Every structure is written in structure tokens, then in C-alpha cells.
Amino acid sequence: GxxxxxxxxxxxxxxxxxxxxxxxxxxxxxxxxxxxxxxxxxxxxxxxxxxxxxxxxxxxxxxxQVNNVGVAFHATPMGSYIGFSTTHPQGEQARKLFNEGYRIISSNGRKNEIVRRWQLR
Structure with missing residues (x-):
């Protein structure tokens, strides 16, 4: 219950x-x-x-905006994933473009910059 x-x-x-x-x-x-x-x-x-x-x-x-609750414990982390349709006519192209963009921002430092900005929030 x-x-x-x-x-x-x-x-x-x-x-x-x-x-x-x-x-x-x-x-x-x-x-x-x-x-x-x-x-x-x-x-x-x-x-x-x-x-x-x-x-x-x-x-x-x-x-x-509550002050009478708290975190009891942290559980095992779960992964995050992104998916692209294998049946949509533009699915494969979208996957390739995403992977290329992700490779670029990972290698040129932009990804780390984005993560840092989010962490400051």
C-alpha cells in the first residue's frame, strides 16, 4: 500500500x-x-x-518550493539514450547528423562549455 x-x-x-x-x-x-x-x-x-x-x-x-522533504538516498544511475526511427524516411539522416554534431562539439570543447553553463544554473 x-x-x-x-x-x-x-x-x-x-x-x-x-x-x-x-x-x-x-x-x-x-x-x-x-x-x-x-x-x-x-x-x-x-x-x-x-x-x-x-x-x-x-x-x-x-x-x-517545499521545505519539509529531503533526499533519503541516491540509487544506481540510469543511462540516457536518444533514438531515431528506422522506418521514417529521414531517420537515418537525422541519426548521422546528430552523431556528426555530437562528435564536433565533443572534440572542440563546446559540449563541456554547455555542461558547465547548465551546472551554473
Missing amino acids: TRIGIVNGYEYPASLAEVEKRGAVLDRANSEQANLRKLSAGRVDLALMMANQMKTDAAIVQQA
Whole structure:
């Protein structure tokens, strides 16, 4: 019966489905901030947050404008992926253009500059 706040549309590990099978209730919201507000109000028992170097857990809590919640622990990191359609007529060209652009900004330092700017936010 534990109520767990998750974000609608996010992908979670298979272990979350196992928790649901054992009786947990997954309560979906449109953002981590909405889930933290639910947590603050006692409408969920815990909230799962997807954080990273640029979208930190502290920033998510601050944006939710709640002060009576905190981070309990950090779980195993999950990878991020980008996909391109294999059936869309422009899918392969989009993949090639993305890979070329990513290679360029990774090699010329622009990617690191973008990451630094996001971290300053």
C-alpha cells in the first residue's frame, strides 16, 4: 500500500514494476516538483526523482518550493539514450547528423562549455 510518486512518461527500471506487483501504488504526476508537493502534503509516501549533474536533487526540491522533504538516498544511475526511427524516411539522416554534431562539439570543447553553463544554473 505504499504510495510512490513517479513522473508520467518517464522510464523506470523493471524493479519498480516488481514493487508495484507486491502492492505499492504508483501515483503519477507531470513532474518531480509536483510529486514533492504531494509528498509534502502527505498524499504520497515517497517520490522517485530523476536527477543528474545538471538537474540536481537540490534544485528539484527548491523548484518544488517545499521545505519539509529531503533526499533519503541516491540509487544506481540510469543511462540516457536518444533514438531515431528506422522506418521514417529521414531517420537515418537525422541519426548521422546528430552523431556528426555530437562528435564536433565533443572534440572542440563546446559540449563541456554547455555542461558547465547548465551546472551554473
